[in-house]
Amino acid sequence: MNTIMIRRLKYLLLPLFFLIGCEPQTLISFDELRNGLQSNNSTLDTIVGQSTELTLPFSEAYLKHRHYLYESADITNFNSEQREDLAYLKIQERYPERFLPWPVQVNVVNNLKPNMSAMSKWSELVLQRLTAARESKILLSRYERNILIEYIEQAEFDNKELKEFLAKYKPRTRLGLYQHPNGKEWYQSKLNYYYDISKSPNETLNKIQTELARRGKRVSLALSIMGENHFALSYLQSHCESVEGLNWIDAYTNLPATAKQCAATHNSDITRLFLSLMEIDIGLHYQGWSKQQARVTLQARLRLTDFEADRLVEGTVLYPATIFSLTPFVTFSS
Template identity: 50%
Template structure:
């Protein structure tokens, strides 16, 4: 059967299934489990013969939206309500036009099933082309990372060769941060509001951070993990705090701000310095339009790091915008 027809039929079955079997009101844990099921391709939890929902397909988006609206809000804690509201706000922004989350090697997760690969290739190309009509583009970093996935992990079937050709000729946006996307500054502000818990103007926060860094004098030396793509905030909280469950796929279903608020771990001064420096480059990249080089120079002026460590930390800022601000509370910077 034609992969496009198969994909459309699968989408229809999934949408019908959503309405037929999902209760009108679900508990937090029920919704968390259902979101995990919807995200199982992103999480790499599929089998070869599974009928799957492709991430950011119409079926995926409809199911996710339905689940967000099915939570029994009256039994949620305040932190759970805040996270749910944040996730609902995220639906307004350009994410849906960028179907391949750069944090994930989707081709590895899909395996060698040519039909699934063909459906995925078609979805990515179609969505990215529609995004261009709305002036939404991948960054050069995102485009190059997707091409790296293709060249290192995928059998060269026709649909993937077509996707590689498309990305080879794709013209990305010039800057790295969210600010260059339509409504990008508002999108970034919504992330700061959630992770930081404050609604101050980013420019004022950046100024306060830079004053705090200047008052601390010489740059610190710190031993950090330089693993590629490391979610710095999540990794830190996993290592030192009791994790609190959340709904957000990008944060591995952990509520980062609430985990940090209840964490009793005492942060060392050098680590506090690093967190401040990461908050600075997060704002610099996503709100002020800093280049990778500008972020690298600034970070290395604050912290004694080798190039590989610097690149890994900047990658975390690129992949998980605003999340480092969850550590502001535990580090005592929540009043900046």
């Protein structure tokens, strides 16, 4: 047998070797996927509770298992909303989130506090990832850094190296996603999912501002969840029957599907609030607005105290584009 034939035979047999050596991946249902993700997110989740085997968020083990779960999903048995939910999460794997291992929405140190060994490993992971991220120009904002420092102080976590690192850490200058590498694309991916319309942020902003101008003078609002950080989630939980989702950051609620199926009605003042939050969302995450600019804009649209305005701005920073899941409740003039 000549050399060329042997080489061809190797290439033909190589895929067979891989098939023989690998177990076929078992496909899982939506409920099994959701349960698996909740287990993997145990340290991010106070609702699910702590499991005996902790997986540190955004560690290699966490990322590998999360990806395995995504790829194991039997999407042929998912409805359209479930498929869109999973597709969005898969897209998010492309972006810098994995380089920022400590989501500021969760006090991970407090969740790990009973397990000193896990806390030690966690601090090492945070230092490694934030150092590597900084070299790739992926940076925390000043607001995010201050939250992490506050978490450490609240938990009385005595890790001198991590404290000193965060104290000397130079954050990015603005709050929005746009300052990350591919940050505008990252924000657009979120907007596509929550808004369910693939329009440019600037085109959407112009539409929102035109509608706000048409609605006239600012109004006063009395809303019990005004101070909640994740405004869209809190509003939907208060007014609608939740549709189960896969994303831990939305408390495993499919926000767009929940809003679409919600029968609640909303007066024009509440609609004005939604539009105002959408305006600052694009301003912060796409156009590079400062916190002060976002607050002034909100207070020009609505009669809010500084505390109320700041809380709404902070929530917008922490949960980009989620406010657009409330779009079904907004009617634009033609």
